[in-house]
Amino acid sequence: MEALFQPLTIRGTRLANRVVMAPMSRYQCPGGVPSAEVAAYYRRRAAAGVGLIITEGVGIDHPQAVDHPGVPRLHGEAALAGWRIVVDGVHAAGGAIWAQLWHQGPMWNVEYAGDTSGTHRLALRPSGIWGPADGIISIPHEARSRAATPTRPMTDGEIQDVIDAYARSALQARELGFDGIAVHGAHGYLIDSFLWRYTNRRLDRWGGDAGRRAAFGAAVIRAIRAAVGTEVPIALRLSQFKMQDYTARIADTPDELAALLAPLAEAGVDVFDGSQRFFDSPLFAGSILNLAGWCRTLTGRLAMTVGGVGFGKGRGLAKHIDDSQAVDDNLPLVIERFGRGEFDLVGVGRALLNDPEWLLKARAGQPFKPFDPENLKRLT
Helix, strand or coil: CHHHHCCEEECCEEECCCEEECCCCCCCCHHHCCCHHHHHHHHHHHHCCCCEEEEEEEECCCCCCCCCCCCCECCCHHHHHHHHHHHHHHHHCCCEEEEEEECCHHHCCCCCCCCCCCHHHHCCCCCCCCCCCCCCCCCCHHHHHHHCCCCCCCCHHHHHHHHHHHHHHHHHHHHHCCCEEEEECCECCHHHHHHCCCCCCCCCCCCCCHHHHCHHHHHHHHHHHHHHCCCCCEEEEEECCECCECCCCCCCCHHHHHHHHHHHHHHCCCEEEEECCCCCCCCCCCCCCCHHHHHHHHHCCEEEEECCCCECCCCCCCCCCCCCCCECCCHHHHHHHHHCCCCCEEEECHHHHHCCCHHHHHHHCCCCCCCCHHHHCCCC
16 A cells, blocks of 8 residues: 555646545536535545545636536636635645646536527537437436537637637636646547547548547647646546447557547646546456556556546446445555556545545555445535
8 A cells, every 4th residue: 555655746746645536526516616615525635645636627717618507617706716715725734636627518518407498509519429329328318319419510719719718727727726737638528529539520630530639639738738837737537438428439549549649748748547437447458558557658648547446346337437336445456556557646536435534544454434325425
């Protein structure tokens, strides 16, 4: 366990250890404003020794960024004031905190609350395509039926507006005292919908082969880097699976993944956050490396693994979150793979939602708190 307690410095940020609270949506910020309860929720994890907190997805300064009224925003006086309290609390507890910037793109007004007004047709999509009609999903099928109606592709002006919005919100995060910026580029949301060949069929500079499909994500990273300067770390979350289809893939071979990652790394990504359902699932045949491991191998950048750390494998169909699981001590496998240099950081999600003191107990060899799915819904 002590292997995970090595410090790490990334640009101007020093982390006390390699354990990260992974970003997890809570939907408990009415009007997009983090409350005192949200601040206490993050501070508890920092006080319990977590080396880095990555916030839940935070809506950037764009009108179609996030849909749910309980998702926090990173614009507006009240929301910024709430985030300052969050940041100050984490720092007072000795922790570091990065803001995860989020634009839902094709998923805007799909997952949230049965919108039947047709406003989901205003969601931004690279080529007007939402996703396959037969993908494995966990959202209601009637929501998919509504979302599957093709829309017009994004215009160059809309693309630039979103890039500018990422930069504005990143600058706000820096001014609030966040220690770094995390960018949500996974799970079928906007950046990922440019990376995914199924939803990106553009013939201009924003589409084409793997390297060209990374152009939008790279432009976002460059804009953020210009806004925050050289001392602020930037992480990018990637995934194979999508909310539109849990069997989807952005890359079928290491070469294709390398072509996709290269522009993103060159643009300024410091850490690749490889999101998958289970961290010990190989990405490609013939190698045990997971997504984080391949990102590290192909780019030389730091990588964070995430997916089921502290939990057993689910028993149902593939889905992002499976509440049927029980606490499982898979830390020996995590530590073994960390020791081999496959990844540099370990993201912990539901285990930390279930028990704020999970890391303290793991380090001390104490029993973990029994899993209660209700804890995933509360700011415990």
